[in-house]
Amino acid sequence: MIRTLLRVLGHEYAQPVRRTVTLMTITAIAEGLSYALLVPVLQTLFGSTPGDCLPWLVAFGAAVAVYAVLRYGSDLSGFRVGTTMLRGMYYRLGDHLARLPIGWYSAGRVGQVSVLAGQGVLQAMGVIAHLLAPFISACVTPLTIVAVMLSFNWHMGLAALIAVPVVAVIQVRTGRALAAADAESAGRGQEASARVIEYLQAQPVLRAGGRTVERFRLLDDSLRDVQRASRRTLVSVLPGVVGLTLVVQAMFTVLLVLGASLALGGDIGAAEVLTILVLAARCADPLLSLSDIGGKLRGARSELARLEALLRTEPLPQAAEPVQPIRHDLEFDSVTFRHGNRTVMDDVSLSVPQGQRLAVVGPSGAGKSTLLQLLARFYDVDAGAVRVGGVDVRMIDAELLMAQTAFVFQDVYLFDGTIEENVRLGRPDASDAEVRAAATAARLDEVIERLPGGWQANVGEGGASLSGGERQRVSIARALLKDAPVVLLDEVTSALDPVNEAAVHEGIERLMAGRTVVMVAHRLRTVQRADRIVFLDGGRIVEEGSHEQLLRRGGRYAGFWNVAMTPGTP
Template sequence: MIRLLLRVLGREYAQPMRRTVALMTTTAVVEGLSYALLVPVLRALFGSTPADAWSWLIAFGAAVVVYAVLRYISSLSGFRVGTTLLRGMYHRLGDHLARLSIGWYNARRVGEVSILASRGLLRAMGVAAHLLGPLISAAVTPLTIVGVMLAFNWQLGLAALVAAPIVAAIQVWAGRAMSASDAERHERDEEAAGRVVEYLQAQPVLRAGGRTVERFRLLDDSLREVQRTARRQALSALPGVVGMTLAVQAVFTVLLVLGAYLALGGNVGTAEVLTILVLAARCADPLLSLAEFGAKLRGARSELARLDAVLRTEPLPEPCEPVLPQRHDLEFESVAFRHGDRVVVDNVSLSVPEGQRLAVVGPSGAGKSTLLQLLARFYDVDAGAVRVGGVDVRDVDTEALMSRIAIVFQDVYLFDGTIEENVRLGRPDADEAEVRAAASAARLDEVVERLPGGWATNVGEGGALLSGGERQRVSIARALLKNAPIVLLDEVTAALDPVNEAAVHAGIERLMAGRTVVMVAHRMRTVRRADRVVFLDGGRIVEEGGHDDLLRRRGRYADFWQIATAPVVTEGRSGAPARP
């Protein structure tokens, strides 16, 4: 457990944890040794000169004071280390997640990481603050007391020592019996949490279907499984608790019988037997508490194991000797990329001269957006090479690569903050005039003027308080402020109304001016302004060339263009087709 914790913490935080463990161990040993002073106290009390017990009682009181001070210092150290580790681990986990490949993330992992970063990390790092001290005390103090008993009477001490492997075996057996139910409980809890979110998100559909008073069957089934798993978990914990109690009681009974036998035989005095029984009783409490700590430790260990698995996931490798591109032309050379078992990009070769625009069109699932993600090195290719300025993106430092690329996606995510803060993400050190100029070029100033809070308007989590077109304008302003020489556009106007589409197109034109551009588009008015068009299907380039040239060929692109530009036909009241 401690070894796993130290591995998760890493070198930076492992040393403070080792010092805390050493301090807690010392405290537990001092506690056990302090009970050794009970031997002369009881001898004096049951002997011929009871007054001699005062000096030993004073010594025992002094030992208790030393133990109390050490316990306070070790507990305080545990709390301080726990809070420091929690803050540090949030930073370490965040930095590591930021370096992982985008391909590592999927719906399941995002849910796992969200739970791990909230409840899981608190539970795992709470080990130092809340569990480590009592755990060490429950294990070390009884062993120290057994050492005292061995020094006092080897027969009774040896009988007490026999309890150590028995208790350890019961703990291991109980842990193995509980591990399966713990894993099942975690899985059921995650599933139930997902079903609750799904139920809340499905409210519009349920209400539209007139099912507002009906139960959501999937959620009900999930909650029933949680209940059944909790019951099985409780039942599987009983043998370990009962076994531990019986073992401790059995050892105490053996000591009592053995002590009585030795006392009757004259090998040990009554005071010594009472002392052994007092020490044995003092061992019983921490040993019985091990069963209580077992469930908490297993839960913390499972969170630590999940955290360790995330931290040991290898990020995309950084170049040992990074190269800085001097140009901004783009090139794909025999690029192949697989996502799972599916071939997304298959032997693609193309180039984009510096300052020109390439439009990538094709049906859904053709691999268009993946090309942009490979350019930004969200993934590494399986074969071939992606180059920026003649340099393989794998040989460019990630920060240097991203400083040369501005990306505008169809689905814009804004952070919970003001409009100005979200725009400044493009270049945090920009002055106010530059921010306002970028906003004006993206026609974001029109949005800011009609909002009551102006630039200080909060956009909400994910930009939920703004419309899709308004979020897109913020994204374009952010890209304009970044002023990167390479621009990647991913269907930025696919879901906008005509007014916002016109505004966004105006901003996009300013963003593309004088830059190397790769755009994924369905709207043909965007494609017509490209210097070259690539038609992608099934991860392969089917056609490429100029817009007019591709239309004259009457191939796949011409068919795509005809469908995209055909007028919408609606049906009139009489049933006859009518053009709007």
């Protein structure tokens, strides 16, 4: 497991881990050797001159003190290395998740990532801090005590040594039996987490349907699956726990019978038998703890395996020698893109000259948003090429591509912080004057004036304390502050009230000025001023031209326009 940890995190952690493991092993040996001093203590105490045990008691106390110091040092080292590795794992996981293609984040993976990023990381990284020292002590201390017993009386030491391979076999078999149960339990837990998130997100729909007091069947089924998986795990672990307990008790019984037999035969004294039994009792406690520690280690190993599998997920490849575009025109060259078994874009070719505006319209599911996502390289195309400034986006450094692109989407996500902090995400090093100017251009200043706290007003998680139109204004201000040469707009005025729609339109006009723009809209009033319009349907361009040209043709776009202009149509 340690090798897996180092493989996941990197070998820069190898030396601190090796140092910690060595210190923990020395501590466990010191614990076992301190028990060896019980032999002369008990021999003199039950001998003819009990007073002679005082020096041995002092030696035993000194040995315990040394062990305490070593234990403190090893535990402290474990905590330090554990917290360092925990921090490293969070950074590694966060960096990797940020590099994965957006298409990887399917609905089914929400629960998986949430469990792994929380419980999974803590459980896997807690091995060094919380489990390694008890595990080493449970393995090494009994072996040290058995070595002491062998040196003291080989008959009874050999009898105790026979239990070692039996305990090892039980642990290995229990681990194998639990592997499948652990995997199933983890899978059921991730599914249940996803269903809980789904249940919370579905609250508006459930309440609107008057189902607030009813159970959510999918969630109930998932929780029942978790319960059944937990029962199967419990049933799988019971034989190992019972078997280990029986072996330890049998070992103690054998030593008791053997000691009594040797004492009756005159080969060993009663004090020596008592000493051996005391040492055997000290072996029993760490051995019995192996079941609990082993179960926790198996759980941590399973979580670590899942973390490793996640970290092995290939991100979008980066060019070995990135190319920096000097222009900001856009081009789709015979682009084909598939999502699963569905072809979302089929041999699409179009271009947007620098500084011009392209509007993309069409029915739902036509591939409009996908077109924007391919421009931003949220996915890689299956065939053809997407170019910015004549350079394939696959040859542009990811950070540079993001720096040259500003996004305004229909669903705006704001971080739990102040309005100013959310606007500054566009360009963190911007001056206060630049931030205020961007807010004014987006008409966000009107929102700030009426909010308690003004710029320092907290927007809540996801921007929950703001309306949809207000969140959109923050998004536009952020994009204006970023001042990127390419702007991508996706349904930015959908479902806004007239006041917010007018404000957002004004901010969008300022954002688009002098930039290369691709906009997706259902409300066709927003696309009239585009330099060119393409109509997508079924992943193909079926019409393209200016607004007036497409109306004169009387085709699909004209049909959409007539419906949009019908009174009462939003």
